[in-house]
Amino acid sequence: MKRKLLGVIDATTYHEDLEDLVIHRSLAALPFGGRYRIIDFVLSSMVNSGIRSVAIFPKMQYRSLMDHLGSGKNWDLNRKRDGLFFFPSPIVDSDGKRIGSFENFAANMDFFYRSTQEYAIIANCNAIFNMNFRPILESHLDAKCDITEIRHQDGSSMEMYLVKTSLLIKLIETRHETGYTCMKDVVTALSNEYTICQYEYNGYAVMIDSIDSYFSTSMKLLDAKVWKQLFLKDQPIITKVKDEPPTKYIQGSLVKNAMIANGCHISGTVENSIVARGVKIGKGAVIKNCIIMQKCQIDENCYLDSVILDKDVKVEEGTYLVGTEQNPYVIRKGTKQGALMNS
Structure with a gap:
């Protein structure tokens, strides 16, 4: 892939319906499937798509998230150049429901200025899926899009966006003039100067936003058909390695x-x-x-x-x-x- 991608994971997401499970941890660090954390799915998808620079923007209670990810070694992101970056949000009273908040990004503009990747994937931290981002970039380029919003096959937004890094920087810098606070604002604006495209993802994907969705999605892992859609040999879901004896x-x-x-x-x-x-x-x-x-x-x-x-x-x-x-x-x-x- 000649045109490199930058990975940006918004880990500020918070849902009140999950309070009992996220009172001491970030939603991104919520255990899932017995040995994984929810963030493993988006992070592994990025790494398997050839992304070698990933920035994570957490908000509060992110100690367990940092402990889980460490230097990024398990994902081959402990690098001298690029690698894994943490940028805690300085906005403690944000509602945690605006994926890709420009105010959060603005506090760490040096990271975006120094990035050498031409395009960026901005993603949420609470989706269970296994995706290859390369075809999305190809579709984005072929259609000459400014922003591509990734949608599920049922038409719902997956709250993931592909955008040229230079355009992302412009959107952050002009946020006060335009009134755009996040990527969703740009995509849903009735009129703007950008070409907005949608990419339909046909694979298995679920957003974890409540105890009910967490429980039901977890139980579906016991169905072999669902398991085979998530855990692919050529696109493994990577997690922190722990040396423990067999059960x-x-x-x-x-x-x-x-x-x-x-x-x-x-x-x-x-x-x-x-x-x-x-x-x-x-x-x-x-x-x-x-x-x-x-x-x-x-x-x-x-x-x-x-x-x-x-x-x-x-x-x-x-x-x-x-x-x-x-x-x-x-x-x-x-x-x-x-x-x-x-x-």
């Missing part, structure tokens, strides 16, 4: 249609669930239709159905927790849930 299944345990990460200790029953690294499930415990995040401990004879346990949750012996597919029971990170607490 240990104790005699008498039972696992059906589940994703179990490394380092777990399973003595009970796990069915139609996603279990992250280092989880302990006691004898006689039954886990159905659940998302269990890293290092949770579920004691003996518990029953959990349609439950999301955030990291480091302890569920005491004999506890009974039941949610629904539309309204899963959510336990916040690091809390303890006991039998006497249930009603």
